[in-house]
Amino acid sequence: MDYIDLHAHSTASDGTDAPGAIIEKGAAMGLRAMSVTDHDTVSGVAEAMAAGERLGAEVIPGIEVSSDYRDNNIHILGYFVDIRSPALRPVLEWVKTEREERNKKIVAMFAADGFDMTLEELREEYPISVLGRPHMAEHLMRKGYVNSIKEAFDKYLGEGARYYMPKRRISIARAVEVILAAGGVPVLAHPLQYRYPPDEVIEMIEYTKSLGIRAMECYYSEHSMAQQEWLLAQAERYGLGVSGGSDYHGSRKTHISLGTGMGNLAVPYSVLEQLKALRN
């Protein structure tokens, strides 16, 4: 059987492999189709698609949009989006500006307390990435303030810590609307990663379906086989399509491998065929 991976992050957001390198890796593993789904940006998509053409692997344009649902950060994947769509631009620009303002404030708080951290140095360290807390955590580690990324989040950057700053998000309704307007298929990402009890997962599925979501990510690295089966049954029950991918982040999430996730992920090519049928 042919396998695919429709969820991966590149250096365009918080992954460590360049978009083209992800496709090369997947093609070498024999993956038949892939999607690079960076957080709130499509800036890696063109490179990924060019690599796909070169290597004879199918590359689907993708994005993972962060959105707000009941004050939680819920991720909506968008497949087959037109990356040049005028519907997409203003929203992604807004998200980018929000993030830049927040980065500025966080770095200023660190600097005010005497930490060796400036935005300029972070930009030099990560010239093409969308900067965020993972990069600040690595910076703190490099400078010797902490011994691990976990310590950086626990002590400084995580929710409730001294240098934590919330980030405004677009509503989940807007995220779905924008993906549809850009010609994409909106998909609820990893529905079991938000720590809702089953009845609230169902509520979220019903709500997102009412907004126009067309599929759910049932195959996912961190889902057990039982969870995968449960989600597949819910997708069937609600008449939703199915998607799947590893959420590969390169060496920033060493426990997750492209294609195979934590070892037992296997997303059949038929998943992509069904997703294609959900396009307009």
Ligand code: AMP
């Ligand atoms: P940001 O978008 O700047 O708020 O950063 C969010 C990212 O930080 C997430 O996607 C995670 O990769 C990472 N992150 C958040 N909390 C933690 C944590 N406690 N430990 C390690 N990484 C984290």
Ligand code: MN
């Ligand atoms: Mn990420």
Ligand code: MN
């Ligand atoms: Mn996600």
Ligand code: MN
């Ligand atoms: Mn992701």
